[in-house]
Amino acid sequence: YAYDLVRMKDFKTYDTQQHLYTNYYAYNEQVVAPCSGTVVAVVNDVLDNEIGQTNEQQPAGNYVIIEHAYDEFSFLAHFKEGSILVKPGDHVYAGQPIGRCGNSGNSSEPHIHFHVMNGADYEIAKSIRIRFTDRFEPVQGSAVNSVSYETKEDDNKLFEKGEIASASLEILTLIQRAMNGFFK
Numbered sequence: 001y002a003y004d005l006v007r008m009k010d011f012k013t014y015d016t017q018q019h020l021y022t023n024y025y026a027y028n029e030q031v032v033a034p035c036s037g038t039v040v041a042v043v044n045d046v047l048d049n050e051i052g053q054t055n056e057q058q059p060a061g062n063y064v065i066i067e068h069a070y071d072e073f074s075f076l077a078h079f080k081e082g083s084i085l086v087k088p089g090d091h092v093y094a095g096q097p098i099g100r101c102g103n104s105g106n107s108s109e110p111h112i113h114f115h116v117m118n119g120a121d122y123e124i125a126k127s128i129r130i131r132f133t134d135r136f137e138p139v140q141g142s143a144v145n146s147v148s149y150e151t152k153e154d155d156n157k158l159f160e161k162g163e164i165a166s167a168s169l170e171i172l173t174l175i176q177r178a179m180n181g182f183f184k
Contacts, residue, residue: 001127002115007101013109019051021103027110028080029101033092037068040120044084046104054106060113061105064098065120075122077113078105
């Protein structure tokens with residue numbers, strides 16, 4: 001139940017030269033909180049990789065973990081170095097900007113890794129099935145388009161248990177990945 005989110009145009013993830021991470025459509029795009037909650041962990045100082053290189057020593061790269069209701073935790077990884085706008089203890093609301101997409105960690109191209117889990121430690125927590133607010137359950141190769149919605153900072157009842165805001169995504173392709181292996 002883990003997804004890598006990339007941005008595509010004309011069925012490609014990059015413009016012109018694919019060997020430069022800055023030419024990827026997802027790179028430096030704004031990533032937003034998928035649901036209201038409290039930030040419990042942040043790493044923000046891992047360098048972006050050049051295309052063709054990965055950082056296996058810091059596989060998640062720069063990441064944010066957000067605690068939601070029902071003991072669910074969102075894990076978003078591979079942010080751009082220094083771009084994360086939140087810190088542990090911050091309350092975030094669905095759709096709030098939290099950073100920018102990068103290519104840090106064990107990442108082959110700029111994207112955001114996203115999954116929901118049953119604990120705050122991504123190395124031992126179990127992944128939970130993701131269902132978007134419109135009941136859409138993505139499978140490999142599914143495309144997700146943005147949906148307009150309204151949100152308030154203090155509104156924690158926007159989503160039911162196990163649901164993630166599809167509005168936090170703009171034209172993205174979801175690629176289901178093995179567990180070991182958001183833009184606006």
